[in-house]
Amino acid sequence: MKVTTSRFGEIEIDSDKIIEMPDGMIGFTEHRFILLLPDNKGCFFWLQSVDNPALAFVVADPTAFVPGYEVTLTPDEYDKLRLAPEAVEVILLAVVNIPNEARNITLNLQGPIVVNPAQMTAKQIVLENGKYPVRHPLFSTAEPEQTERDGVSGSVQKITAICGNL
Amino acid sequence: MLVLTRKVGEEIFIGDSICVKVMEISGSKVRLGIDAPAHLRIYREEVLAKVRSENRSAAEWELTDFGRVAGLVPNNYKE
Numbered sequence: 456m457k458v459t460t461s462r463f464g465e466i467e468i469d470s471d472k473i474i475e476m477p478d479g480m481i482g483f484t485e486h487r488f489i490l491l492l493p494d495n496k497g498c499f500f501w502l503q504s505v506d507n508p509a510l511a512f513v514v515a516d517p518t519a520f521v522p523g524y525e526v527t528l529t530p531d532e533y534d535k536l537r538l539a540p541e542a543v544e545v546i547l548l549a550v551v552n553i554p555n556e557a558r559n560i561t562l563n564l565q566g567p568i569v570v571n572p573a574q575m576t577a578k579q580i581v582l583e584n585g586k587y588p589v590r591h592p593l594f595s596t597a598e599p600e601q602t603e604r605d606g607v608s609g610s611v612q613k614i615t616a617i618c619g620n621l
Numbered sequence: 622m623l624v625l626t627r628k629v630g631e632e633i634f635i636g637d638s639i640c641v642k643v644m645e646i647s648g649s650k651v652r653l654g655i656d657a658p659a660h661l662r663i664y665r666e667e668v669l670a671k672v673r674s675e676n677r678s679a680a681e682w683e684l685t686d687f688g689r690v691a692g693l694v695p696n697n698y699k700e
Binding site: 462480499510511532550551554557560563566579590 | 660662664665668671672674677679683686687689
C-alpha cells in the first residue's frame with residue numbers, strides 16, 4: 456500500500472509492516488504506524504504515522520544505549536499488546552529528542568514504546584518508579600563493552616526485520 | 622468531579638479493589654497511600670504530562686536534524 460509522508464514523500468510498504476497502536480502515542484490520536492529504516496543504517500529509526508503524513512518520531516532501541524534497561528509489563532499491557540504470557544520477544548523503543556544541538560539528544564526512558572513483533576501491536580507505556588528519566592542524555596554513557604555490542608546488533612536486527620523500506 | 626473531605630487515616634474506596642488512604646498532611650502536601658491491583662499502573666499526573674510533552678517536541682524532527690545526529694553515533698553502535 457502507498458503511504459504519504461511529509462518527510463519522505465509517497466512510499467510503498469507491505470501492509471504487514473503496519474504496527475497497530477490502539478492507544479496511540481501519548482498526546483496523539485493516530486493508531487497506525489510503520490517503522491522506517493533510514494539510509495545510513497544507524498541505530499535510529501523513524502516511527503511514521505500511516506494516517507497523518509506529518510507525524511513521525513525518531514526512535515532508538517534503549518537497550519543499545521542503557522545496559523540493563525528493562526520494563527515490567529502489567530497483565531493489562533500484555534492483553535493490549537496481544538502478548539502471550541510466556542512470550543519473550545518484544546522490542547523496546549525510546550523516543551529520541553533533540554533539545555538544541557545534536558550532541559544533546561536524549562532518549563525518553565520513562566515512556567518507552569513496547570512492540571510485539573508477532574502481532575505487530577505496540578503501546579507506549581509510562582513508568583513511575585523513579586528509575587528512568589524522561590530525558591536520558593544519549594552521549595553521557597560510557598561506550599559499551601564488546602559483549603554488549605553483540606547484543607546491540609542483535610536488537611537492531613529484530614527491529615529492521617519489521618521495518619518498511621524507504 | 623466527586624469531591625470528598627477526609628481526615629488523616631481515613632480512606633476512600635474506588636470500586637472493590639482500589640483503596641486510597643490519607644497518610645499524612647503537612648502544610649500544602651498530602652501523602653496518599655494507594656492499594657490497587659498490580660495490573661493498574663499508577664503515576665503522577667506530571668509524569669504523564671512530561672511524556673506527552675516529550676512526544677510533542679520529538680514529533681518536530683525534520684530530516685535535516687536527523688542528518689546532523691546520525692553522524693554522531695559511535696561506530697560500535699552501528700550494525
